[in-house]
Amino acid sequence: MKPGIHPPYVETTVVCSCGNTFQTRSTKQSGRIVVEVCSQCHPFYTGKQKILDSGGRVARFERRYGKRRTGADKEANVEKTKADK
Incomplete structure (x- = not known):
């Protein structure tokens, strides 16, 4: 540290409202x-x-747009559509 440019670092008492x-x-x-x-x-x-x-923002979002399917659900759906053909 460069001498003479830093403020003094002193002991301080912190007092809380409690x-x-x-x-x-x-x-x-x-x-x-x-x-x-x-x-x-x-x-x-x-x-x-x-x-x-x-305000239940997550619940409101899921109600509006529905829950997203996970990767395993998507794969099962793709296999099901292939089997139907």
């Missing part, structure tokens, strides 16, 4: 970062996350 605090390092001069969510209260990390299908 009350959790932890130490890290940052170039922010105040030494304190306030966040709304952290790994202690975020639903992904706590296991309380819910996956929602917004």
Whole structure:
């Protein structure tokens, strides 16, 4: 690294709205970062996350256009048409 062009890298305290605090390092001069969510209260990390299908888009697509056939289904259909001839 080139000397004299980088900001100082200092110890910083991260404070979450849930009350959790932890130490890290940052170039922010105040030494304190306030966040709304952290790994202690975020639903992904706590296991309380819910996956929602917004408006049933997949179901609506399948209703409109039908499910696509897999490769095995297509091959069986081709063999069936050949046998019919």
